[in-house]
Amino acid sequence: MTGTLIFDPLVPLPLLVAIAVLAFAGLALALWRGLAGWPLRTLAALVLLGALAGPVYQQEDRDPLSDIVLLLEDTSASQSLSDRPAQTAEALEELESELASRPNTEVRRVPVPDGEGDEGTRLMAALSEALAEEPSARVAGIIALSDGRVHDADLAPDLPAPLHLLITGRDSDWDRRLIVANAPAFAIIGEPVTLTLRIEDSGAVPDAIGATAPLEISVDGGEPARYDVPVGQDIDLPVTLGHGGNNVIRFSVPTADGELTDRNNTALIQMNGVRDRLRVLLVSGEPHPGGRTWRNLLKSDSSVDLVHFTILRPPEKQDGVPVAELSLIAFPTRELFMEKIDDFDLIIFDRYKRRGILPALYLDNVAQYVARGGAVLVAAGPDFASADSIFRSPLGPVIPAEPTARVLEQRYRPQVTDMGQRHPVTGDLGDPETWGGWLRQIEVTPTSGNTLMSGLDDRPLLVLDRVGEGRVALLASDHAWLWNRGYEGGGPQLELLRRLAHWMMKEPELEEEALVAEVPQGQTMRIIRRTLSDSVGPVTVTRPDGQTETVELRETAPGRFETLYRGNEIGLYRLAEGDLETVIGLGPAAPREFEETISTGDILAPVIAPQRGGIMALEDGTPSLRDIRPGRPASGRGWIGLTPRNAYETSDVTQTALLPPWLVLLLAALLITGGWLREGRR
Structure with a gap:
């Protein structure tokens, strides 16, 4: 129990002062x-002022509270290195034992795990x-057991x-890490992009460690x-x-x-390869409404470089017009079809037939271009069914369908076949019932090859095939332009052409047999298997630590099987299903917890200094x-201090007035009367 003197004035303080x-x-x-009663009057004034000040003697019953x-305890990933867990456990045991023997003290043990994702140590x-x-x-007091690598000290x-x-840690600790800087998310295919790498040693590096590293x-x-590269220097590395x-x-150092x-000797960089320009050669056999449509579609894309070779006046036409008046310059056919043909990503033959303008040697070179990895799209018109058909040229062996010489002049609506529903070129093109007719x-x-679209009486309309390293597509109609003109509502001609071009250029998102993985967020990947088959097997996942597991896929759309997989480790994952394999990296280039691993007190020193705390090594x-x-x-x-707080909880309060009203009235009356009598006697 404690007692204190407090004042509870009956009037406001300014009035009391007045x-x-x-x-x-x-x-x-x-x-x-010179009044004789002034001492008694002074005492009376003091009694009255004291009464107005309200002096109270307050007594409190207090229950003492313990110190906290x-x-x-830092349990983040970097604390698992070397013998840091043992150091932490031993120190915690000794501290808890000493705190338990300290009177009036409670201990709150707070674990500090890894932050969400790759946030690092969130000790603050x-x-x-x-x-x-x-x-x-x-x-x-607050005691932190950590390696000092805190990533939120500013909070x-x-x-x-x-x-x-x-x-935690040792003075003899040292570490080597690989740093990758300025890695772009996108790069142009075939053009070098420069990455900056650095191999850095920190800590007590042994003298036996050389100045270079593999x-x-x-x-x-x-x-x-x-490669052997120097340690401690920035290295500019061109990657194509x-x-x-x-x-x-994947960059790694043994x-x-x-x-x-x-764990910081490996860095994963994921870059998306994009094409700078799409170089297209359009070969038109004769002017027709669809020719202008092809040209407009290709020219509408600023990323397409188009060379249009068209035959406006066939050799058999005899109208008496001098050749010099029909052509401004000689078209470089030899340069295009012999010397520069490999510069094109796609060649389109639109209603072309043999007329002797392009020698058989040129067409044979186009066939070889396909075998070497090129792409050819044939848009067939009535000429394809004639004796002068391009099919009956050296290009014929690479075309996936043979004409029967019949030209069907009848309205029909193109349909997507069962195979086409599973193929990424024609799958999800929309509802064919809303398309216009051809x-x-x-x-x-x-x-x-594979027939993806059909026309009259389910006859093949769009056939795709792989030839050698290249690809060929045959569209058995020259009326696709009707969609572009909005005939009967039109149709997805632009999207179909875009998908055809990208499939023939081997874009991964349009491969019909593919195993891919995407990272929608964090450590979760979406595994996607595209196939033309009705079923697929399980996918074998090889984790960064070398352990494997299998996951089953479910069909989410025709020809598309998916599942979500969460990888608990940061690093490179290998996926395999049948003959298909792919890799994907989860997490950053290097985990934040392992970017810097040498123990230090410098990061928390500004936080500790104001309260004059200590930074000590458990090694000592x-x-x-x-x-x-x-x-x-x-x-x-060898010691750290705790500040006893002497905190308490008040259980009861008693207040006693030092000047009760009756006593104030009695004292004031006696003193005033005494002063009056003394002055009256004089």
């Missing part, structure tokens, strides 16, 4: 005039949450007590290329993407003897605990 001033002014006047000590966030749950007036809260950092580079999980879509580039971890079809008999032993006064140094050689 009354006191008037009273003492009157007393000064009485003293100046916060123990922050954990401390803020712990302080929010405890009365700050009871916190006597430190106001500390009610000293913070001490007990650092660097391995692999693309999409292929055989790695090896060989295909479109996602390219996974583990050196004695280094702390190899009025002509060339009857063909497929000899190879666990420090002892001492009680200190607030504002005094909170650490010394």
